[in-house]
Amino acid sequence: MNQHLKIRKIVDLSILLAIGVILNIIENYIGLMPLLPGVKLGIANTVGLLTLALYGPIEFVLVGLLRVVLAGTFSGFGMNFLLSLTGFLLSSAVVLLLYFTNKFSIYALSFTSAVFHGIGQVILIAIIYQNAMMFYYVYIMIFSGLVTGFVIGALSKMILLKIRRPLEVDSDE
Amino acid sequence: MKKRNVKLSKTSFDTYAFCAIFLLASLTFLFLRILLTTNAPLVVNVFVENKLIDTLDLSVNQTKTYLKADYPVFIDDITLEIKDGKVRVEKEESPYHYCSIQGFTGTVGQPVICLPNSFYIVIEGLK
Numbered sequence: 006m007n008q009h010l011k012i013r014k015i016v017d018l019s020i021l022l023a024i025g026v027i028l029n030i031i032e033n034y035i036g037l038m039p040l041l042p043g044v045k046l047g048i049a050n051t052v053g054l055l056t057l058a059l060y061g062p063i064e065f066v067l068v069g070l071l072r073v074v075l076a077g078t079f080s081g082f083g084m085n086f087l088l089s090l091t092g093f094l095l096s097s098a099v100v101l102l103l104y105f106t107n108k109f110s111i112y113a114l115s116f117t118s119a120v121f122h123g124i125g126q127v128i129l130i131a132i133i134y135q136n137a138m139m140f141y142y143v144y145i146m147i148f149s150g151l152v153t154g155f156v157i158g159a160l161s162k163m164i165l166l167k168i169r170r171p172l173e174v175d176s177d178e
Numbered sequence: 179m180k181k182r183n184v185k186l187s188k189t190s191f192d193t194y195a196f197c198a199i200f201l202l203a204s205l206t207f208l209f210l211r212i213l214l215t216t217n218a219p220l221v222v223n224v225f226v227e228n229k230l231i232d233t234l235d236l237s238v239n240q241t242k243t244y245l246k247a248d249y250p251v252f253i254d255d256i257t258l259e260i261k262d263g264k265v266r267v268e269k270e271e272s273p274y275h276y277c278s279i280q281g282f283t284g285t286v287g288q289p290v291i292c293l294p295n296s297f298y299i300v301i302e303g304l305k
Contacts, residue, residue, distance in 0.1 A: 107183055109192055110187055110188050110192050111185065113189070113196070135228050139289060140206075142289075144210065151203070
């Protein structure tokens with residue numbers, strides 16, 4: 006990779022990271038459904054999907070991990086940080102598994118990411134409280150993850166199609 | 179720039195994944211419904227740091243406050259209100275107020291969690 010492309014990649018990833026952190030922080034203050042705590046649109050996941058699609062799995066993990074840590078720096082390393090980190094680790098592991106099969110589209114990557122992010126959070130809460138009752142939230146997180154994940158997948162696809170030419174991304178369509 | 183592996187068009191594998199996850203969620207929902215259905219009188223179990231600290235009769239309208247002085251892990255005092263067979267966290271202090279925003283619930287088994295206060299309540303059948 007020549008110097009110009011290397012610098013451009015660093016700049017692009019930094020911009021993606023900055024957008025992800027801002028979206029992450031904003032979303033903490035916007036409950037999608039007050040009756041269902043923890044249910045969020047997960048709009049910051051768009052950044053993760055774009056990074057995966059444009060740069061690959063290593064950058065996807067690095068940007069995602071930095072996003073969670075930086076959001077924690079601004080919002081505090083409390084319970085929200087632990088929930089975000091657990092959700093991210095589980096969801097990114099599943100997303101990478103699907104990604105390497107090369108059989109799933111951005112929609113499937115998005116909704117499995119959302120679903121397993123929720124499952125990871127519920128598992129952590131059940132461990133913290135040592136109470137299996139917390140698994141009551143699992144089906145709520147799965148159903149909501151399917152819906153919000155599908156929306157985020159569609160949004161990511163739209164963005165990818167818009168920025169495809171400037172970023173010289175190869176299309177499979 | 180490296181060639182993208184992420185497909186933009188839906189594939190049949192997407193449908194399989196969606197169906198598998200939907201089935202998992204539906205089975206979890208049905209399992210919980212069957213597991214939590216009870217004919218016993220309903221009570222609200224109140225937990226702090228995983229310990230059961232109180233059990234309140236859900237059929238009696240009442241308001242009860244748990245003091246920070248008694249539970250130092252609280253950010254501030256927490257007030258519960260039971261009304262017409264439902265319970266809510268009426269007052270609590272936390273960054274996003276998720277547990278008080280939820281309002282009244284009468285659902286058996288669904289915990290109402292005040293995470294920053296290490297406090298949660300669950301409606302259960304009296305054992």
